[in-house]
Amino acid sequence: MHHAELIDLTRRLPKAELHLHIEGTLEPEMIFALAERNRVSIPYASVEELRAAYAFTNLQSFLDLYYAGASVLLQEEDFFDMAFAYFERAHADGVVHAEIFVDPQTHTQRGVPVATVFAGLARARRVAFERFGMSSQLIVCFLRHLSEADAFDTLEACAAHRNEFVGVGLDSSEVGHPPEKFERVFANARAMGLRVVAHAGEEGPPEYIWSALNTLKAERIDHGVRCLEDEALVAELVAKQMPLTVCPLSNLKLCVVNDMAKHPLKKMLDQGLAAMVNSDDPAYFGGYLMANFAACIRALDIDEAAVRKLCANSIQASFMPQAWKAERLSDVQA
Ligand code: HPA
Numbered sequence: 168m169h170h171a172e173l174i175d176l177t178r179r180l181p182k183a184e185l186h187l188h189i190e191g192t193l194e195p196e197m198i199f200a201l202a203e204r205n206r207v208s209i210p211y212a213s214v215e216e217l218r219a220a221y222a223f224t225n226l227q228s229f230l231d232l233y234y235a236g237a238s239v240l241l242q243e244e245d246f247f248d249m250a251f252a253y254f255e256r257a258h259a260d261g262v263v264h265a266e267i268f269v270d271p272q273t274h275t276q277r278g279v280p281v282a283t284v285f286a287g288l289a290r291a292r293r294v295a296f297e298r299f300g301m302s303s304q305l306i307v308c309f310l311r312h313l314s315e316a317d318a319f320d321t322l323e324a325c326a327a328h329r330n331e332f333v334g335v336g337l338d339s340s341e342v343g344h345p346p347e348k349f350e351r352v353f354a355n356a357r358a359m360g361l362r363v364v365a366h367a368g369e370e371g372p373p374e375y376i377w378s379a380l381n382t383l384k385a386e387r388i389d390h391g392v393r394c395l396e397d398e399a400l401v402a403e404l405v406a407k408q409m410p411l412t413v414c415p416l417s418n419l420k421l422c423v424v425n426d427m428a429k430h431p432l433k434k435m436l437d438q439g440l441a442a443m444v445n446s447d448d449p450a451y452f453g454g455y456l457m458a459n460f461a462a463c464i465r466a467l468d469i470d471e472a473a474v475r476k477l478c479a480n481s482i483q484a485s486f487m488p489q490a491w492k493a494e495r496l497s498d499v500q501a
Pocket residue numbers: 188191226233338339340341366369417447448
């Protein structure tokens with residue numbers, strides 16, 4: 168099958184997106200529109216100038232712009248507009264279900280109540296389900312560069328909205344902020360019946376993946392690409408069929424890999440790891456889910472069987488009920 172044909176097929180297959188930061192879907196055009204609507208000033212003269220600043224050298228250089236971009240989000244309708252724009256694009260890419268990260272601390276630190284954030288996202292999720300039949304869940308992420316106490320406060324503030332989200336995650340600056348810093352927060356979250364995921368092994372070493380598994384009891388590892396440096400860890404992740412939410416264009420833009428042809432996704436599949444494709448922060452990294460698939464299909468030796476495996480892994484690794492999964496899994500094979 169030619170690349171173009173395989174890309175078309177991939178678009179039609181049902182897929183779940185499991186690693187998507189909603190604040191990372193804020194396109195430059197929307198940043199400018201919301202800045203004007205909310206009378207927030209931003210230090211860029213034009214959309215083109217802002218987009219030109221998206222030349223990242225590592226995770227932190229991206230995070231600085233990502234938090235600055237989020238400063239235009241103030242009202243419920245801002246969160247709605249941002250999230251609904253994502254759902255439209257994801258639906259066009261054949262995403263049938265999305266488990267979406269939100270960073271409450273990015274907003275509460277600016278005086279925006281968590282209730283405003285949850286209300287806007289909930290309305291977008293509802294409209295996406297009604298209009299596209301697309302289901303979604305929210306995962307509240309703690310910013311790991313902030314303190315354990317701050318994470319506890321965030322969990323407590325979100326507890327009032329417990330039925331709005333299914334799990335907790337861990338994101339932001341990885342190196343120097345190992346998972347065990349949040350062991351007690353995650354234990355509390357698990358006691359609340361929340362599912363647990365964590366970013367680990369993006370820029371951080373394999374030890375951080377071990378810690379996400381053993382101290383946080385993570386059920387999925389976000390990124391996880393650096394597991395390949397530790398043979399015993401790979402064996403453990405394969406044995407457990409631990410989902411790894413890989414984000415190829417993110418890895419390229421943040422210089423985790425310096426060439427798409429050197430991306431480890433194919434190698435991960437070949438070793439039996441339960442990897443799948445995600446878009447992470449698509450407004451900043453050069454595209455949504457299908458752009459990520461297309462880049463992998465073109466640069467790596469990803470064939471039809473591998474594409475179907477990636478789609479199946481995404482469905483299987485979601486937090487949806489088993490009956491729902493079984494139906495989509497049979498569609499992936501058909
Ligand atoms: N890594 C860590 N923190 C993040 C990311 C990421 O890829 N995207 C948004 N916050």
